[in-house]
């Protein structure tokens with residue numbers, strides 16, 4: 001017989017637990033899942049922690065490692081371990097064929113749960129039937145008939161943006177201006193005016209929303225690379241957890257205000273329409289029967305066929321049938337959050353042309369040729385003619401895709417026949433590395449050079465469909481693609497007609513942080529000057 005004292009019991013239980021953990025770890029390492037993952041090349045990791053410590057570095061260095069060093073070392077498909085969760089990173093278009101091309105592969109992995117406090121089960125993170133249903137119901141809000149009605153609003157908002165730049169030029173007296181906050185305010189204005197029916201946002205409302213969004217994104221990034229922050233109860237006790245809760249509360253308040261005000265406006269509009277039709281039917285009885293029937297018929301059909309902007313769509317009868325209050329809030333938040341992607345595209349574009357004056361000159365020539373000295377607004381016809389602008393936008397999004405990677409969870413095993421014949425097991429997370437994919441030298445020679453001519457039609461022939469995917473591809477691509485391109489072209493044409501952008505020293509690199517979004521680490525500071533043939537401020541376009 002031997003006695004175990006209370007002082008001896010604790011170390012004994014401790015050793016037993018460690019022993020059990022080691023045995024469990026050993027058994028787990030022999031599983032099919034782990035063997036398949038480890039057959040794929042990738043950096044060595046520590047037991048239990050994997051490669052977490054390799055990536056516990058400033059966010060601009062994460063990009064150099066993940067998108068640069070490791071791609072060079074391990075190739076176009078490699079694996080990393082976040083503790084005991086693997087992620088397979090894919091950086092070549094051919095390897096994406098079996099994943100992107102498969103309509104069954106629409107599941108988002110648990111990593112996206114980090115979004116939940118902000119956008120709940122909104123479309124970007126929704127799964128299965130919920131995603132299918134909501135995507136189908138919301139698609140009409142992105143129909144060209146709806147988008148075309150936004151041209152006037154986008155023109156008007158871009159003239160406000162011109163005003164902000166003019167003011168900044170006076171205030172900064174030739175010093176560099178950080179263009180990112182200006183473009184963020186502008187895109188928020190645009191999305192609220194178009195999709196949400198809220199024409200005017202107060203400056204403090206915008207500042208608060210953008211501050212909270214930035215705070216949410218900052219914490220999101222930490223939670224991606226520090227898996228212990230993904231344990232919800234623990235996270236809530238930490239400083240980033242409290243910070244996150246504060247930001248989310250602010251974001252939700254903004255969203256609730258937008259919904260409440262639009263609902264009230266719609267009620268007022270409905271009452272007005274009712275009153276108008278009562279007056280109209282009264283008048284109709286006094287006119288010829290045949291003519292009045294024809295008029296009324298046309299207008300009824302017109303009304304029912306009319307496609308509605310997003311918020312009106314979910315707040316009307318059809319919406320009420322399918323979307324609860326929480327669903328509406330989730331989708332509104334998802335769309336408001338998405339406006340930042342466009343703000344980044346604007347910012348990187350201005351950065352690129354400021355660093356590449358030769359290309360900026362060609363853009364100035366194009367807008368001067370189309371608009372001359374006129375101060376008229378940009379029309380849908382102009383958009384089809386702004387071909388070089390489109391090439392420059394695409395080249396910017398190649399180098400700086402606003403969303404640098406997207407994740408998918410595989411619903412079944414996938415065999416990658418190319419590059420060594422790996423099997424990616426069911427349930428694994430695949431990171432589609434949009435940023436590194438766009439830097440592939442086999443597809444884009446001298447990939448680091450800004451060369452918009454790559455996107456001229458004759459130079460794009462034969463390019464793999466997944467070689468350029470800033471809006472992702474397949475069934476879960478960006479629902480806002482067409483809207484974003486419309487917005488980018490109108491606003492940029494209006495800015496290029498009036499301003500020239502430059503940098504003090506083009507050789508100084510502008511650091512990008514690989515976060516949820518590809519963000520400029522310290523802003524994008526440019527010298528903005530008014531062009532000589534500056535035209536008078538245009539009047540609002542309707």
Ligand code: HEM
Pocket residue numbers: 123124125135195334335338339341342345401402403406407469470471472475476477478479480481483484
């Ligand atoms: C330059 C601007 C934009 C870029 C580069 C961009 C990029 C993307 C990408 C890469 C995805 C796929 C995400 C994933 O698979 O995880 C996506 C999805 C999405 N985007 Fe955009 N986006 C832009 C603008 C917008 C705008 C303006 C809106 C809304 C008005 C929007 C709404 C959405 C939504 C709702 C999804 C989720 C689609 C789904 O899962 O079915 N995006 N976007």
